[in-house]
Structures are given as C-alpha cells and as structure tokens.
Amino acid sequence: MHLGILEQMPAPKGMTTEDTVENTLSLAQYAEELGYERFWFAEHHATKGMTSSSPEIMMAATATRTHAIHVGSGGILLPQYSPYKVASQLLQLQALFPGRIEAGVGRSPGGGERVRSALADGKENQLGEYPDKLEALVEYVQGQSSQGLRATPRTETAPAIYSLGLGENSAELAAQLGVGYVYGHFINPTRGQAAHEIYRQNAEHNTPHAMSAIFVICGESDDHAEELATSQDLWLLRTEKGLDSRVPSVEEAKVTRKTKRDQQKIRENRARMIIGGPRKVREELESLSESYQNDEWLILTNIADVEEKRRSFSRIASLFK
Template sequence: MKLSVLDQSVAIAGRGEDEAIRDTLGLAEHCEALGYARFWLSEHHSLATIVGSAPEILMAAIAARTSRIRIGSAGVMLPHYSALKVAEQFRVLEALAPGRIDLGVGRAPGGDMRTAQALNPDAALAAEAFPQMVRDLQAWTSQPQHRGIAAHPRGPHAPEIWILGSSDYGAQLAAHYGLPYAFAYFFTDGQGAEQAIELYRTLYRPSERHPLPQATLCVWALAADTEDEAMHHALSRERWRVDRQRGVFGPLQAPADVAAQGFAESDVPIVQGMRSKAFVGAPAQVADKLRALATRFEMDELVINTWAHDPLVRRRSYALLAEHAM
C-alpha cells in the first residue's frame, strides 16, 4: 500500500504561526526520505488553527528541497481565483519540479463566507461556476491554447488535476471529467465515503490521461510507540474538535493541558464517538486499520493527515506508519 501526506500547517499553542509554515517544509523533507508518495498542502483562510493559506507558495519551497516526492495542493479553493491564473501558477510549479505536481481543487470556501467574499466579491457566483472553471483549468494546463489564450510556461509535463470533496458533488464531477478524486474521510469521520466512491466509480467517464478511475481517501491517523502514548497525544485534536462544534477556533493545545482540564460531561459522548472511529494507537494497530480501510474501498493508496502539539511526535508517527503500513 502506498501512503501519502496531507499537511495543513497547524498552529501550535505557545509558538508563532510562522513556525507552523517552516515545520511543514521540514516535514516534507522527512516524509520524502521515508518513502511517502505525495505531499499535499491545504488552503484555509482567516482560521486561527490551520494557517496554510497559500499552498502554491509552499509547494515551490518544497520543490526546492525535494527531488522525488510528488507535491500537491489539497486543495486550491478554485472559486476564489481565476482559472487562468491558477493554471499559470501550476505550470510554473511544473517547470520547477517536472512530473511531480498535483493540482487538487475544491469548491468549498476554506473559511467563512465573509472571508470568501473578501477574496472574491463574486464568491457565490464563482462557486456555481465551479464545473466550468475546472474544465477551463484542464484546458489551460494541458493544451497549447484555450479560448485563444495560452498559460505559460509550456513544457513536456502538465500538472495532474484532482477533485477534492467530502460529498457526492465532487465525486460526480470528477467522474464526469475523468479526473482522479480524493474524499476527505477525516473531515466526516468516513460518513458518506462509501456512497461517494461508489458513485465516482459507477459514473466514471474515461479520459485520455486517466482511462481508469483513480480514487483515494484522506484519513487522520496518529501512531506512537504505545497505544497509551498515541491516545495521550490525540487529546490535542479531540479538544480542538469539541471546541470547533461551539465555533471556537484556536491553536492546538498541549495534550498535558487538555488532560489536566478534562472534558465536560456533555462532551464525553462526542469524544467517545471520535475515538471509536479513530486511527490512533500503536503502529501495528493503526497499520491494520489503514489496511482494512484500503481493502474495504479497494484502494492501493491512502493520504494521511496527522496533528500533534509536538512536531517530533508527528514526525515519529509518519516514520512508524512508513515502517508498518507501506
């Protein structure tokens, strides 16, 4: 089974947000050395937790520090931008790292609607035009000209476009255009994944570049040397998810602080529900769960997203999964 990485440049309590960006660069080098297939970067705006707001810039920095691993966006929130400008940015990235660029796009705002309108005053209309924007993006990244306009620089390779989503909409669009599809399993704890992947495969229309459907799941996972240690470090994300349901966003808290504070009685069922579905534990435990998931969905690649308050814990988790699951 191939494993890839989705990194979100998560802010850590007690540290500057800029440190999260630099940690992403170091993690990319670390994961390339471990043998991961791809390193993807998310896009969020005006969010005090996930501070990676410009994946295309981070991709350029990672391209300069790596030589093998594929580098991608997961994704560019296309309604904020011009499809031509995105095509130009990713053609430049393809020139920097030939044959290694994934262009993942999504329709969601990656933040609240006020922020979306600040990025693009016509955000609502642009979201409705998402299918045509994807079609334009396909043309400008792969054809010499589209609508009499060329996206430069040209070269022998073109970015590989992926559709990202957590609902049936993205699955059907990817199938219609003959594009690879990534389902955000971590975003929904798997809810809707089976239906979306089945729709994608059933409706898939072969394209020249992708004659067969190609799908993956993005899964949140954390491995440590012992199950107890992994559960302890997972407290940081559990606290964040409980707070998120109340509309409270902030940097990732230290697990020791979360343990000392505890969870309110009303939050315990929420936490228990998360833990029942979590890919958290000792290396063999997590590896077995990931293999079972890949087998159930008939996939040969999963994308792993990991949060931890201590960057060394996160790197250790990726190393353990590389050793036990690949």
C-alpha cells in the same frame, strides 16, 4: 499501500508561525526519506492557528527543499479564483519542478461569508460554478483552449488535477472530467465507500486515481496513541466551534474541562480518525482500504508535539514497506 501526507499546518500553542512553517518543511524532507509519495498543503483563511493559507507558495518551498516527492494542494479553493490564474501558477511550478506538481481543488468557500467575499474580491458566491471552473482548469493545464485562451508557460507534462469531495456527486464529477479524486474521510466518514464506487464506475480515463484523506495517529502502543490523540481531540473540538485553532498540548488537553456534549462530540469525531499502535493502525487502514478500494491514503496528524508527530509518520511508513 501507497501513502501521502496532507498538512493543514496548525501551529502548536506557544509556537510562532515562522517555526511552524520551518517544521513543516523539515517534515516534508523527512517524509521523502520515509518513502511517502506526496506532500500536500491545505488552504485555510482567517483562523487563529492554521498557517497554510497559500498552498502554491508552500508547494514551491517544499519542492525546493526536496528531490522527488510530489507536492500539491489539498485543496485550492477554486470557486473563489480564476481557473486561468490557477492554471498559470500550476504550470509555472511544473516548469520549475517537472513531473512533481499536483493540485487538489475543492468547492469550499474557505471560511465564513466575509472570508469568501474577500477572497473573491467582492464577487457574488460562485460555489455553484465549481464544475465549470474545474473543467476550464483541466483544459488550461492540458494545453487546450478554453474561451479562446491558452494558459502558459507550456510544459512537457501537465500538472495532475484532483477534485476533492465528500460524497457521490463530487466523485461522479471527477470521473466525468477525467481527474483524480480525493475523498475527505477526515471530514465525513460516512460516504467513502459509495463515493469511491461511483468514481470507479464512471471513470472513463485510463488511469483513474482515487485517494482518501484521514486523521491517523500511530503511537508506540494503543495507550500511547490515545494519550497523543487528546491533543488532536481538543484541537478539533475547538476548531469546529470556531475557537482557537492552535494545537493544545497533551497536558492542556488533560486538564481542560469538557461538557458532556464536548465528550460526546469527541467520541463522534473518532470515526474520522484511526488512533492506535502499529498493529491497530495497520489493521484499520487495511480494512478501510478493502472497503473503499482506494489507491492511496493521505494522512493528517495534528498534534502539538513535533517530534511525536514525526515518529507517528515514521511508524505508519514502516508498516507498509
């Protein structure tokens, strides 16, 4: 089983942005040692705790600190930007780090309307133009002419492009344009099998590549994992309410009062995760892989304890060597 990491870079409570960034770069180095194949960065704006707002810069910093692991975005908010500019950035990165650059792109607005408008410099909502922008991006990075222009610098190999999505329509678009596909199980756990099936059926390129992104916490035992997961449970609950997106400690999570609706939401959110000791994590990942027929998993782990987070990734990697 192939494994990668998708890092949203939420800062643990009490930790500075600078320390969070440094810990993330250290984690990327460790991930390479463990055998993870790729390390991707999300793009989030105007949040209290998310510290990954410029995945391209984090990609460059990570590639500088590592040797061979692929680095990418998951994902760049393409509707808000010029495909020509995005392609130029990716090609520049590819020239610096040949064969290691990937870009997952998606149609998310990146936040509320004020955030979307600020990112797009006041332009009207262009979410509906995502298919056209994705097609233009693919043409630019592959050295083709789009609208009479070619993106530079030209590189011997093109950065790999992936389209992020949550269902059949996004999977069909990725297949039609000949790009990789990433299904966000960690956002919507209900459409993965159908999305991956549509992608496989419609992929016309020779080497289709489908991944799924999922929250995973692997503890020493099921009970240990459940304890660690209380941190992520409360973080996700608060983040979805638009509250504090810094990651609370296990201790804070245990003493925080939760309404019946909060408790129900936490239970519902568990469908987006795999939480357990090594045996349970392996069994559930293998079961989902059999259902999805995906090529790779991108793992997210958002807990406050930095060392426990590293140990979780280590346990997951050891399961599939």
